[in-house]
Amino acid sequence: MFALKTSTLPSAAALAAALEEALAELFELPVDGTPVRVRGDFPDLDGLDIELDQASWRLENPPPPRGIGEIIPEFTAKSFTLKGEPIRMEDAYLTVGLNALDVTFGFQQSEQGKPLLVLAGGEGSVRVSISRQDIERLLLTGAKRAAQQQGVTVEETGLELVQETERSARVAVRIRAGRKILVSKVTATLEIGGHLAIDEGLNATVSGLSCKGAGPLSAVLSTIVQQQLRKFEGKRISLTGLSLGAVRLHDLSVVAGNSLEVEARFGSV
Numbered sequence: 001m002f003a004l005k006t007s008t009l010p011s012a013a014a015l016a017a018a019l020e021e022a023l024a025e026l027f028e029l030p031v032d033g034t035p036v037r038v039r040g041d042f043p044d045l046d047g048l049d050i051e052l053d054q055a056s057w058r059l060e061n062p063p064p065p066r067g068i069g070e071i072i073p074e075f076t077a078k079s080f081t082l083k084g085e086p087i088r089m090e091d092a093y094l095t096v097g098l099n100a101l102d103v104t105f106g107f108q109q110s111e112q113g114k115p116l117l118v119l120a121g122g123e124g125s126v127r128v129s130i131s132r133q134d135i136e137r138l139l140l141t142g143a144k145r146a147a148q149q150q151g152v153t154v155e156e157t158g159l160e161l162v163q164e165t166e167r168s169a170r171v172a173v174r175i176r177a178g179r180k181i182l183v184s185k186v187t188a189t190l191e192i193g194g195h196l197a198i199d200e201g202l203n204a205t206v207s208g209l210s211c212k213g214a215g216p217l218s219a220v221l222s223t224i225v226q227q228q229l230r231k232f233e234g235k236r237i238s239l240t241g242l243s244l245g246a247v248r249l250h251d252l253s254v255v256a257g258n259s260l261e262v263e264a265r266f267g268s269v
Contacts, residue, residue, distance in 0.1 A: 002018075051083055131259045150179075155177055166253065186216045
């Protein structure tokens, strides 16, 4: 869950410092915030709270590391919360909330041999929400900027989310753009389609992206948009920015409509 630079945590203060250092490598944190709050005495804590409100997480971050091998218990907490209301992802925003009771954290090695502090046990729930408008911004902001550099103005966009299965949705985007040539204007309309699936690690994967257009400007606009969409095709994007460690999710639900709502529980079934 957290890639630390040490596996030695002698106190609550040392835990807080190590977690803040790990979070700072994943997120751009607000300068005036206190992202980690540890309550009680180590190693049997009353609570551990992580606040990522207004933190920024970038798409170019690698996927969260995965642990391998045995988990060695390190400390417990009566409660654990993690929230980001919101977390920024490029030009889009999403909200994340995790609440758990009677949790155990332990150390596990990453595939690169580094210490990972992972959530090894406990009961709780996690929820992620991102609006349709923010998904649209995430997919199209880069394309709009690239189009402007070619003298093309994106005049109107629209995104639709349609539920496909319990864990996936179909994404349909419509773009209308124009370019002024002398005293006239040429236009184009593009339709982009694809699929969005959520796995048990709360990772989103976009696949099957297609783009077709109509109008004299469609070839230029289609080339611009497809160049920007390539960075999303098949890419696994963590919706929390963090791995959930060794816990296994159940009752995972994905609801698509005016927003994408992902909820799951972990612990006893």
